[in-house]
Amino acid sequence: MPRSNARVRVSRWMETLGGALGAVVFPSDCRLCKALLTRADRLPICDACLGSFPGLPKEVCERCGQPWSVEAAEEESSAICRECRERGFAFDAARSFGTYEGMLAKAIVLLKYEEIDPLGSWFAKQLEKIARGLPEKFGPDLVVPVPLHRARQKERGYNQVDLFGRPLARRLGLPYRPVLLQRKRARPEKQLLHFDERWDAVRGAFAIREGGRVDNFRILLLDDVMTSGATLDACSRALRAAGAKSVAGLTIARAVRQATRVRESA
Numbered sequence: 001m002p003r004s005n006a007r008v009r010v011s012r013w014m015e016t017l018g019g020a021l022g023a024v025v026f027p028s029d030c031r032l033c034k035a036l037l038t039r040a041d042r043l044p045i046c047d048a049c050l051g052s053f054p055g056l057p058k059e060v061c062e063r064c065g066q067p068w069s070v071e072a073a074e075e076e077s078s079a080i081c082r083e084c085r086e087r088g089f090a091f092d093a094a095r096s097f098g099t100y101e102g103m104l105a106k107a108i109v110l111l112k113y114e115e116i117d118p119l120g121s122w123f124a125k126q127l128e129k130i131a132r133g134l135p136e137k138f139g140p141d142l143v144v145p146v147p148l149h150r151a152r153q154k155e156r157g158y159n160q161v162d163l164f165g166r167p168l169a170r171r172l173g174l175p176y177r178p179v180l181l182q183r184k185r186a187r188p189e190k191q192l193l194h195f196d197e198r199w200d201a202v203r204g205a206f207a208i209r210e211g212g213r214v215d216n217f218r219i220l221l222l223d224d225v226m227t228s229g230a231t232l233d234a235c236s237r238a239l240r241a242a243g244a245k246s247v248a249g250l251t252i253a254r255a256v257r258q259a260t261r262v263r264e265s266a
């Protein structure tokens, strides 16, 4: 196999560099495609995989950030999609870096279960550009992650949103408030496929911690994935009830509606 040959060659070359340096930059495989990594940084994903992350089109609903489908674009002249008009999300805007599929979905699973800090920093860099592109009126003043339930965080040891949330807040020069929001009710264990179940599962599940202050602040609310928008909506309701001036949601990835429809009918 060419890959293992290359690996042996690189390993021999590393040996000649000597112990200390060799230990720092010892070559490893891309965690997504297993290709040998040749970059010097600590990000364990190759450039080809990073470049394959599925992006979103420029044309999205002004409010929820959902890509316009061809049919919707033809039948609607509004800048706001039908779901936003009919359901009325509690957030003022929601945006994402990419679509929740392919290598991006796999990378988010890595972030969720393997606390890979350099991957969190890489996502923070991508999300910074999107956060800076938000309309001026949404600020933000504070960065707040969607929290895990206390029992879930204890079990996992960390909240994966913090891995990109902290470096993102640093990049934006804003305070990061990981304990401002609390999840009072844990997410059910079973896989929730239908949008209605997702909405029921998070309704009233979040609250502001006692003594937490959000009055008149413009909040940037972070999560890893936006599926139905129910979680961002429930968090936004709690933040708004406590006096937040605006809430803009930002996620690494989102499920796009067409894909969801295919999954539900399968």
Ligand SMILES: [Zn+2]
Pocket (backbone or CB within 6 Å): 030, 031, 032, 033, 034, 035, 045, 046, 047, 048, 049, 050
């Ligand atoms: Zn790769």
Ligand SMILES: [Zn+2]
Pocket (backbone or CB within 6 Å): 061, 062, 063, 064, 065, 066, 080, 081, 082, 083, 084
């Ligand atoms: Zn919308």
